[in-house]
Amino acid sequence: TDLKAQRNAKYSLSDPPNSYEDITTYNNFYEFGLDKGAPAANSGRFKPAPWTVTVKGEAENTGTFAFEDLIKPHPIEERVYRLRCVEAWSMVIPWDGVPLAAALKQFKPTSKAKYVAFKTVYRPDEMPGQRGRSLQWPYVEGLRIDEAMHPLSFLAIGLYGRTLPNQNGAPLRLVTPWKYGFKGIKSIVEINFTQKQPPTTWNISAPHEYGFYANVNPKVDHPRWSQARERKIGSGLFGSRVPTLMFNGYEQEVASLYRGMDLKKYY
Amino acid sequence: MPSPTVIRRVFKPALFVLCAVPLLSVVWAAFEIGGASLGTNPVEKIQDTFGQWGLRLLVITLAVTPLRDWFGLPWLVQLRRMLGLFAFFYVVMHFLTWLLLDQGLYWSGILEDIAKRPFITIGFTALLLLVPLAVTSTNKMMRRLGKRWKSLHRSIYVICLLAVWHYYWQVKADTTEPLIYLAIVLVLLGWRAWQARPGRARTVLSRPVSNPEKHNLAANVTGNVSDNP
Numbered sequence: 001t002d003l004k005a006q007r008n009a010k011y012s013l014s015d016p017p018n019s020y021e022d023i024t025t026y027n028n029f030y031e032f033g034l035d036k037g038a039p040a041a042n043s044g045r046f047k048p049a050p051w052t053v054t055v056k057g058e059a060e061n062t063g064t065f066a067f068e069d070l071i072k073p074h075p076i077e078e079r080v081y082r083l084r085c086v087e088a089w090s091m092v093i094p095w096d097g098v099p100l101a102a103a104l105k106q107f108k109p110t111s112k113a114k115y116v117a118f119k120t121v122y123r124p125d126e127m128p129g130q131r132g133r134s135l136q137w138p139y140v141e142g143l144r145i146d147e148a149m150h151p152l153s154f155l156a157i158g159l160y161g162r163t164l165p166n167q168n169g170a171p172l173r174l175v176t177p178w179k180y181g182f183k184g185i186k187s188i189v190e191i192n193f194t195q196k197q198p199p200t201t202w203n204i205s206a207p208h209e210y211g212f213y214a215n216v217n218p219k220v221d222h223p224r225w226s227q228a229r230e231r232k233i234g235s236g237l238f239g240s241r242v243p244t245l246m247f248n249g250y251e252q253e254v255a256s257l258y259r260g261m262d263l264k265k266y267y
Numbered sequence: 268m269p270s271p272t273v274i275r276r277v278f279k280p281a282l283f284v285l286c287a288v289p290l291l292s293v294v295w296a297a298f299e300i301g302g303a304s305l306g307t308n309p310v311e312k313i314q315d316t317f318g319q320w321g322l323r324l325l326v327i328t329l330a331v332t333p334l335r336d337w338f339g340l341p342w343l344v345q346l347r348r349m350l351g352l353f354a355f356f357y358v359v360m361h362f363l364t365w366l367l368l369d370q371g372l373y374w375s376g377i378l379e380d381i382a383k384r385p386f387i388t389i390g391f392t393a394l395l396l397l398v399p400l401a402v403t404s405t406n407k408m409m410r411r412l413g414k415r416w417k418s419l420h421r422s423i424y425v426i427c428l429l430a431v432w433h434y435y436w437q438v439k440a441d442t443t444e445p446l447i448y449l450a451i452v453l454v455l456l457g458w459r460a461w462q463a464r465p466g467r468a469r470t471v472l473s474r475p476v477s478n479p480e481k482h483n484l485a486a487n488v489t490g491n492v493s494d495n496p
Contacts, residue, residue, distance in 0.1 A: 026307035034441050036307070087439075089308060134441040205440060224386055224436060226376060231369070237297070237309050240371025 003158045005078040005096040011152060012080040018091040018234050020160050026233060027167045028085065029186055030134050031120065031127040038129070039167035046126045048170035048187070057117075057193035060108035067171055071157060073106065074098040078161070079154055081177040083184075084216045084248045088241075089231045095175055096158035101149040109145065109193045117142040117198035118174060119190035135201055141174065141185035142198035142212070144257075152177060152253055155188075178250040180214045211267035215258065216248035220267050274345055282346055286353040289320040290360070310368045317361035322430050324354035326448060329427050329455045336462075348404055351423075355401045358430075362394055386436035393429035396422050424459075427452045 017023075029039035032046075051067035076096055084090045104116065122138035124130040130137045147153065154175040157164055164170040169186025176183050182202050192198070202210035209223055218228045229241035247254050258266070269278065293313055296303040305312045328350040335343040370377050380387045400420055402408070409416050431452055435445035 022307045030440065089311075132441070221383075224384055226380060226384070229373070229376060231308070231310065233307055237305075237313075237368060241369070241373065241376075 001163050003076050003096045003161055003163065005076040005158070005161055007078040007080075012078070012094075013082065013092060015080070015082075015092045017080055017094045017160075022233055023091060023093055023159060024165050024167060026091075028087075028181065029129075029167055029169065031129045031137075031139065031187075032167065033129050034134060040165075042128050043166035046123070046166045046170070046187075048164075048166060051171045051189075053172075053188060054190045055107045055192075056190070058110045058113035058195060059193045060110065061106065070103060070106075071098060071172075074102050076157070079175075081152075081154070081175060082248050082250075083175075083177065083181050084230060084244065086180040086182055086210070086214070086222060086227075088225060088227060088229070088244075089233055090244075090248075091233045094160055095154060095156040096161060097154050097156035097172070097175070099151060100153035100155050100174070101151065103155050104148060104191070107191070107193070112195050113193035114145055115142055115194045115197055116145060116148045117190075117192040117194055118185045118188050119192070120185055121187045121189040135205055139185060139201045140198065141183055141200050142194075143174075143176065143183075144197075145193075146257055147176070150254060150257065152250060178216060178247040178254045180210075180216060182210065183214050213258075213263075213266050215254075215263065215267075216244060217246060217263055217267070218244040219246075220264055269342055274342055278342075278346060279349065282349055286324065286349065289316055289357065292316070310364065314361060314364040314369060317357050317364055318434070321354055321357035321361050322434060322448065324350055324357060325423070325427050325430055326451055326455070328354055329423060329452065333455055333458050352401060352404060355397050358394055358397060362391075386433055389429050389436070390433035393426050393433060396426050396429070400426075424456055427456075 025040045026036045027039040028036065029043070032039040032042040049067070052064050053067065053070055054064045055062045076098065078094055078096050080092060080094045082090060083093050109116075118141045120139040121127075122130060124137075143153070154177075155172055156169070156175045157172050159165075159168060164173065169184070172188055173186040174184045174188065183200075197212060200210075200212055202214075203212055216227070221227050227244055230244045231241050232239060245251070292303070293305075293316055295301065296305045296312070297309070328347060331343055331347040331350065335341060366372065366377065370380075381391050382388065400423065403412060403416060403419060412419065431445055431448045434448065435442060438445055
């Protein structure tokens with residue numbers, strides 16, 4: 001279905017976005033398989049509706065909420081964001097959704113809420129990848145509360161003005177454009193406000209390779225590959241790599257969140 | 268046993284065409300012939316295809332001697348040189364794709380990757396080790412090197428292990444496939460070690476050869492590739 005989204009120019013790039021086809025056929029969503037084409041091929045049986053999200057932890061307004069009730073109070077925005085994968089490729093994506101801060105504030109987190117943890121749905125009969133053990137299921141992710149409340153943090157429910165396809169994390173997923181793509185947890189069913197830093201799936205899988213913060217940083221290499229440059233998807237056979245920008249180009253907006261932190265240690 | 272003519276006129280050309288299929292599939296896809304496509308990330312697709320086939324052909328080359336002995340197919344060895352050279356070809360193409368299309372000849376990045384990223388260091392080492400094998404694959408070089416030829420070409424054992432290791436280390440989460448390759452390589456190497464264990468009657472070495480003159484280079488040795496003297 002069509003979403004009536006208003007572009008938020010303040011948080012949108014002027015770069016031309018990748019094609020709908022690129023964005024919906026080249027995905028890392030291990031719940032549906034390991035190949036980039038697997039999510040598009042294997043997510044047909046997944047049912048993103050009806051959908052509920054359970055909210056718990058350090059907040060006043062906890063409980064289980066219908067997807068529609070979560071989204072309805074907020075106007076849908078379009079935001080054209082960069083997406084930088086930790087595998088050193090990138091895209092430009094026109095997301096539709098609501099600011100994460102607005103969504104979280106309706107649950108009235110208390111002063112004890114220092115972090116927000118997210119969980120992906122666990123449905124091995126609809127998600128063939130969850131029957132394998134490539135990662136620990138269900139997928140979990142988390143943000144520091146100030147990161148979550150940052151105006152760039154976004155809950156996407158669509159792209160290109162259409163409802164989010166299953167392979168992109170239907171019906172709602174996280175988008176934090178200054179972080180590597182794997183932070184953008186998909187098909188969220190649980191939001192938990194916590195006092196302590198929550199575990200995150202890729203960090204559990206390979207702690208030396210993937211940190212909690214996962215901020216895009218050309219100066220901190222992944223142990224097995226350089227993060228200094230990236231391949232822009234859609235640049236064709238001879239489009240060479242381009243330099244990766246600090247915080248994926250969102251340095252002005254987010255650098256203050258990490259002032260005084262050693263980003264080599266907190267990668 | 269097929270006649271030398273059948274091997275030369277039928278088996279070898281057929282194998283050549285078969286080994287060229289992965290290359291042709293990439294070329295077809297690059298020009299989008301018959302609806303083929305390199306997909307959303309064409310450089311990655313090309314690099315993976317060449318790397319996969321380089322590894323597969325290395326392992327197939329390593330399997331020739333065991334298969335010959337298990338199934339009693341002495342003529343199989345005559346196909347080994349072509350298999351090895353195709354393995355080398357795909358490994359070189361894999362490397363060139365990385366150098367030209369992926370890195371775009373960005374030398375500081377390339378040199379840093381080779382020096383600092385273990386999986387690239389390992390892959391590059393395997394490539395370097397393959398060069399002398401390819402260079403000495405001619406009949407002339409075999410004759411010139413004599414017995415040393417065989418010791419030199421035993422480096423394929425190390426190369427195969429390095430290639431699997433290179434693959435294993437670049438996989439992000441699911442290591443099933445590289446581990447399958449590892450198991451196959453270990454079986455092939457383990458069988459050789461078993462054959463070479465001390466005190467074993469050297470039946471393989473004493474197997475009679477139909478035409479000794481045509482196999483002037485220690486022809487009855489396990490590693491004979493002198494298929495076309």
